[in-house]
Amino acid sequence: MTLILALDFGGTKLAAAVTQLGSRQWLRYERHLSPTGANATTDLEIMRSLIHNLLQGETPAAIGVSFGGPVDFTTGTVRLSHHVPGWENLPLKHLLENEFGVPASVDNDANVAALGECRFGAGQEYDSLFYITISTGVGGGWILNGKPWRGNAGMAGEIGHIVVDPAGPRCLCGKRGCVERLASGPYMAQDAKEYLLKPVNNLQGKQLRSLVNDDLNLITGKIISDAAAQGDELAINILQGGSWALGVGIGNVANLINPQRFILGGSVTKAGEIWWNTVQKTARETALPEIDFEILPAALGDDAPLWGAVALAELEVRS
Amino acid sequence: MTLILALDFGGTKLAAAVTQLGSRQWLRYERHLSPTGANATTDLEIMRSLIHNLLQGETPAAIGVSFGGPVDFTTGTVRLSHHVPGWENLPLKHLLENEFGVPASVDNDANVAALGECRFGAGQEYDSLFYITISTGVGGGWILNGKPWRGNAGMAGEIGHIVVDPAGPRCLCGKRGCVERLASGPYMAQDAKEYLLKPVNNLQGKQLRSLVNDDLNLITGKIISDAAAQGDELAINILQGGSWALGVGIGNVANLINPQRFILGGSVTKAGEIWWNTVQKTARETALPEIDFEILPAALGDDAPLWGAVALAELEVRS
Numbered sequence: 001m002t003l004i005l006a007l008d009f010g011g012t013k014l015a016a017a018v019t020q021l022g023s024r025q026w027l028r029y030e031r032h033l034s035p036t037g038a039n040a041t042t043d044l045e046i047m048r049s050l051i052h053n054l055l056q057g058e059t060p061a062a063i064g065v066s067f068g069g070p071v072d073f074t075t076g077t078v079r080l081s082h083h084v085p086g087w088e089n090l091p092l093k094h095l096l097e098n099e100f101g102v103p104a105s106v107d108n109d110a111n112v113a114a115l116g117e118c119r120f121g122a123g124q125e126y127d128s129l130f131y132i133t134i135s136t137g138v139g140g141g142w143i144l145n146g147k148p149w150r151g152n153a154g155m156a157g158e159i160g161h162i163v164v165d166p167a168g169p170r171c172l173c174g175k176r177g178c179v180e181r182l183a184s185g186p187y188m189a190q191d192a193k194e195y196l197l198k199p200v201n202n203l204q205g206k207q208l209r210s211l212v213n214d215d216l217n218l219i220t221g222k223i224i225s226d227a228a229a230q231g232d233e234l235a236i237n238i239l240q241g242g243s244w245a246l247g248v249g250i251g252n253v254a255n256l257i258n259p260q261r262f263i264l265g266g267s268v269t270k271a272g273e274i275w276w277n278t279v280q281k282t283a284r285e286t287a288l289p290e291i292d293f294e295i296l297p298a299a300l301g302d303d304a305p306l307w308g309a310v311a312l313a314e315l316e317v318r319s
Numbered sequence: 320m321t322l323i324l325a326l327d328f329g330g331t332k333l334a335a336a337v338t339q340l341g342s343r344q345w346l347r348y349e350r351h352l353s354p355t356g357a358n359a360t361t362d363l364e365i366m367r368s369l370i371h372n373l374l375q376g377e378t379p380a381a382i383g384v385s386f387g388g389p390v391d392f393t394t395g396t397v398r399l400s401h402h403v404p405g406w407e408n409l410p411l412k413h414l415l416e417n418e419f420g421v422p423a424s425v426d427n428d429a430n431v432a433a434l435g436e437c438r439f440g441a442g443q444e445y446d447s448l449f450y451i452t453i454s455t456g457v458g459g460g461w462i463l464n465g466k467p468w469r470g471n472a473g474m475a476g477e478i479g480h481i482v483v484d485p486a487g488p489r490c491l492c493g494k495r496g497c498v499e500r501l502a503s504g505p506y507m508a509q510d511a512k513e514y515l516l517k518p519v520n521n522l523q524g525k526q527l528r529s530l531v532n533d534d535l536n537l538i539t540g541k542i543i544s545d546a547a548a549q550g551d552e553l554a555i556n557i558l559q560g561g562s563w564a565l566g567v568g569i570g571n572v573a574n575l576i577n578p579q580r581f582i583l584g585g586s587v588t589k590a591g592e593i594w595w596n597t598v599q600k601t602a603r604e605t606a607l608p609e610i611d612f613e614i615l616p617a618a619l620g621d622d623a624p625l626w627g628a629v630a631l632a633e634l635e636v637r638s
Contacts, residue, residue: 070609079609128471140575144463151577152447155610162571163605165485173607252481253575256459258470286482288492290389290398291474 002317003027005051005060005100006309009043010034010109011068011083011136016050017306021061021317024120028054040086044095063096063104064313066112066305073154076106082137103316109133109305110157111148113298114141116308117263121299128259131298132159134246135221135266138180144259160184164248182245185221185268188238192219195234207232225271239271243278250279251286254293265298321636322346324379324419325628326366329353329428330387330402330455333362335369336625340380340636343439347373359405363414382415382423383632385431385624392473395425401456422635428452428624429476430467432617433460435627436582440618447578450617451478453565454540454585457499463578479503483567501564504540504587507557511538514553526551544590558590562597569598570605573612584617 002021008014015031030050034043069087070079076093096104107115114131117123123131127146133139138160142149150156160180161173168177169191181187193216196205208227212218227235250262262283268275280295287293300307321340327333334350349369353362388406389398395412415423426434433450436442442450446465452458457479461468469475479499480492487496488510500506512535515524527546531537546554569581581602587594599614606612619626 142576144468149463149576151610152579153577153609153611155607156575156577158574158577158607158610161574161607163483163567166483166567167486175605248482248485252571255477255480256475256572256575257461257468258472258475258477260471286494288474288477288480290472291470291477292472 001058003055003058003060004310004313004317005054005063006306006313007047007051007063007065008109008305008309009047009065009067009081010305011081014043014047014050015306016047016054018054018060019310021314028056030054034084038084040081040084040090043084059100060102060313062102062313062316063100064112064309064311064316065092065096065104065106066109066309067092067106068109071106071108071154073105073107073111073150076104078106103313105312105316107148107150107312108139108141110139110141111150112141112308112312113265113300113304114143114157114263114308115148115311116300116304116306117265117298118143118146119311120307121304122263122296123261126260128257129261129263130157130159130253130257130259131263131265131304132246132250133266134183134264134268135185138184138246138266142259144257159249159253162249162252164245164252168245177245179245179249183242183249183268188221188224188242188268189219191241192224192234192238193217195238203234203237205232205234208235221268221271225268225275228274229272236274239275240278242268243271243275244282247279247282248286250283250295254283254287254291258291259293262293262295263298264295265301265304269297322374322377322379323629323632323636324370324373324382325625325632326370326382326384327428327624327628328362328366328384328386328400329624330400333366333369334625335366335373337373337379338629340633347375349373353403357403359400359403359409362403379419379421379632381421381632381635382419383431383628383630383635384411384415384423384425385428385628386411386425387428390425390427390473392424392426392430392469395423397425422632424631424635426467426469426631427458427460429458429460430469431460431627431631432584432619432623433462433476433582433627434467434630435619435623435625436584436617437462437465438630439626440623441582441615442580445579447576448580448582449476449478449572449576449578450582450584450623451565451569452585453502453583453587454504457503457565457585461578463576478568478572481568481571483564483571487564496564498564498568502561502568502587507540507543507561507587508538510560511543511553511557512536514557522553522556524551524553527554540587540590544587544594547593548591555593558594559597561587562590562594563601566598566601567605569602569614573602573606573610577610578612581612581614582617583614584620584623588616
């Protein structure tokens with residue numbers, strides 16, 4: 001039996017699974033939340049114990065890894081994690097290959113998820129697609145001519161930091177009106193909170209306030225979606241602002257690259273109909289009329305990075 | 320002697336040239352302005368007479384064609400010309416192959432110029448680049464992995480119609496604040512004229528007015544550059560607005576695709592230092608700090624489409 005080991009180092013959780021080469025089902029699957037105060041060392045320790053449980057003494061033929069942050073794919077070195085300290089320049093591929101004696105491939109989560117959706121999910125039979133994850137951050141991964149496109153320095157896909165509103169609010173990256181600044185869960189929550197803290201405001205956010213028992217610090221992207229579904233005008237307003245920004249981004253990408261499909265994953269894509277309708281409508285209005293495309297939810301859900309890691313590892317075994 | 324015939328159907332001019340396979344020099348070269356009231360039939364007649372002069376009874380091994388408008392590359396059918404009527408759905412490849420009995424390849428000018436710069440110009444030894452032409456319109460052509468990337472429906476590269484300022488002026492395409500709406504020569508001229516026609520305005524456009532002897536209808540993109548070089552504040556303002564929009568577009572593209580080089584051609588790129596500095600600075604500020612790229616002027620100048628047509632034809636001969 002040829003085993004493939006798939007690892008997912010997310011910002012807040014760690015997951016690992018094994019499957020058989022060519023199979024579309026997990027043999028065994030383990031996940032664990034990153035503890036508060038986690039660093040690269042504790043993340044690696046937890047992952048080691050997940051792997052130990054999964055492998056049960058067997059050796060995989062190859063390891064595929066999805067990492068939640070920028071990675072130099074060629075060397076398999078993590079550049080950094082935006083969420084967990086200690087990952088700077090950590091040679092993850094090298095480390096795993098030494099420890100397990102088999103080939104390992106490491107790439108960032110958006111690229112890996114794009115590959116996963118292309119092989120096993122909503123991108124099957126498509127040879128050009130852009131996968132976008134919208135959750136804590138906003139990032140993207142390319143499949144062009146059926147293969148990952150990583151760009152010259154492996155930095156392609158950063159749709160989160162294209163500017164769609166130069167008069168918009170300031171992003172952590174320093175620019176104004178980036179897609180991520182408007183569309184990510186935490187930024188939508190921050191905007192709602194700041195709005196409600198203003199001495200005078202037109203929209204009261206009644207349902208929103210009620211959902212957090214008036215503790216504005218508890219507002220999250222998820223709660224904004226819930227409040228919007230209940231008809232809260234402020235929540236609808238913010239959700240539409242975020243989905244508008246993403247829609248402009250997608251329409252711009254369609255004009256630039258003209259891929260067949262856009263596949264959207266990440267927690268914010270669970271925000272419901274208002275969000276999806278605004279994304280679809282805005283993207284369609286932004287793209288030239290001659291440019292066709294479809295926008296679909298990720299079929300693999302939260303497992304897209306793990307299945308993409310399988311696809312990455314399979315490339316090693318088959319090459 | 321293996322001859323390659325290169326044709327360039329521009330919006331306002333027709334050009335044709337012959338070269339030897341593998342050579343970097345024209346054997347013979349002809350160009351002709353499109354007459355006022357031109358249509359597809361008159362353009363084709365003029366081009367036939369240019370070809371007749373060039374070939375002098377010889378037969379080329381292949382024909383490469385640059386067309387100034389959207390083309391279906393696979394079938395070699397022109398979709399339309401934005402400048403000359405009668406080109407709708409004209410099967411240009413088919414027509415040339417029938418007439419000359421040799422393979423012909425037809426693509427839009429930006430894709431062809433990108434290929435020309437990649438093979439013979441500022442993109443040599445680079446395998447990912449984006450060529451942008453900024454003149455009457457703004458368009459782009461991709462080289463990824465050393466080959467043209469045309470997108471699913473051959474519509475990739477439309478940087479002219481990505482939105483960079485949703486609060487900006489209305490573009491012919493219906494959207495607000497497209498790169499083309501802000502950065503193309505005719506739109507810059509239009510904005511200058513409209514500004515000067517306002518009853519009250521802060522900037523007087525003294526040098527600009529003087530260059531056109533107060534006949535505002537004579538303002539062109541070129542004249543705005545000239546006035547800006549003479550220190551005209553209004554002209555500088557408009558030129559900076561255009562180059563800012565292009566810079567945001569380039570920075571956004573760098574974030575999305577991370578190509579090695581951007582190569583800029585077209586009349587507006589002759590606008591001088593103010594324009595180039597603003598493009599470079601804005602693109603650098605818009606791209607994430609980790610993303611490296613260079614922005615360079617096209618090396619082949621106005622001949623980029625013709626040399627690209629040679630490269631297209633050579634692919635036919637060598638395949």
